[in-house]
Amino acid sequence: MKQFVLVFIILLISAASFQPxxxxxxYGDPSEEKVAEAYKEMVVKLNDSPxxxxxxxxxxxxxxxxxxxxxxxxxxxxxxxxxSEEDKQGVIENMQKVLVLNISRRLxxxxxxxxxxxxxxxxxxxxxATYRALSPIVEEQDSNLDGEIKExxxxxxxxxxxxxxxxxxxxxPDKEKFETNKEFILSSLQEQFQMKSLEVGHFSESASEGENxxxxxxxxxxxQYKNWIPILVLIVxxxxxxxxxxxxxxx
Numbered sequence: 001m002k003q004f005v006l007v008f009i010i011l012l013i014s015a016a017s018f019q020p021x022x023x024x025x026x027y028g029d030p031s032e033e034k035v036a037e038a039y040k041e042m043v044v045k046l047n048d049s050p051x052x053x054x055x056x057x058x059x060x061x062x063x064x065x066x067x068x069x070x071x072x073x074x075x076x077x078x079x080x081x082x083x084s085e086e087d088k089q090g091v092i093e094n095m096q097k098v099l100v101l102n103i104s105r106r107l108x109x110x111x112x113x114x115x116x117x118x119x120x121x122x123x124x125x126x127x128x129a130t131y132r133a134l135s136p137i138v139e140e141q142d143s144n145l146d147g148e149i150k151e152x153x154x155x156x157x158x159x160x161x162x163x164x165x166x167x168x169x170x171x172x173p174d175k176e177k178f179e180t181n182k183e184f185i186l187s188s189l190q191e192q193f194q195m196k197s198l199e200v201g202h203f204s205e206s207a208s209e210g211e212n213x214x215x216x217x218x219x220x221x222x223x224q225y226k227n228w229i230p231i232l233v234l235i236v237x238x239x240x241x242x243x244x245x246x247x248x249x250x251x
Contacts, residue, residue, distance in 0.1 A: 033126050035102050036133040038063040039095045051088045071101045093193075099134055100189045103127045104198040107182045110156075114175050120160050128153045131185075138192055145192065149185055156181040165230065 041059045045052040060079060068076045075098050082090035106127035113119045131149065139146035159181065161173030190198055 033102065033129040033133075035063050035066060036099055036130045039099055039133055042095060043092060046088045046091060051086070053083055053086045053088075053091075056091065057083045067098055070105055071098055075101065096134060096137065097193055097195055099130050100193050100195060101198060103130045103134075103189065104186055106130065107156075107186065110160075111175075111179065111182065114160075114173065114178065117160060117163055117173075121157070124153070124156060124160065134189070138189075141192065145188060149188055152181040152185050156185075 038059050042056045045056040045059065060083065064076055064080075067079075075094075078094045079091060079098065082094055106123050110120045110123045110127070113123065131153065135146055135150070138149065156178050159174045159178035162169065162171040164170035186198055189195075
């Protein structure tokens, strides 16, 4: 009996550890950020010959309301002004600054929701998705810094900890570690993109929670067959123990 109990415990731990190692430290899909995607599409249109400012303006229109809500009307006016003047470089540079502000608000919201693992992980994924749009620019100017920022994002994810499965495989969160990484990421981007301040001003926390609420983390999405594996392992293990116990009682 002791041997079967030991096997059951091992299977339980294995199932719990399987999930974090395979999925918990992945930003998962979808982890796209609407503003970052709009920026990339705008750059494509602006790199046409000649630059297609009309299409870039239409794309900007799809995120204008969100930018104004979270980054303020000044951010919208700056980009809109450059579009009106058909200043390609001005549009791109101002949109890059908008993305930096977006990373800042996402990371600040992680700090504010640090005890909520699911919400924090989603917000961090959004920040990371935004940085991926800026990464080629940073890498071109300072490849070492780009690598360090990417490592800081990975370290930030680890700092969130992991609740594990039924408490098994739990990893304690480390807010101090997260704050250190956040400070490095934001100060580096502020200097890299020559911004005086990263204060986002018009930010609605409830709106942020709303836009993330409908998303499902990749490793908790039971519509994906692979995510049933840990559950099936547990069911089989429990069933095996029950069958063994019942047979022992009959004897």
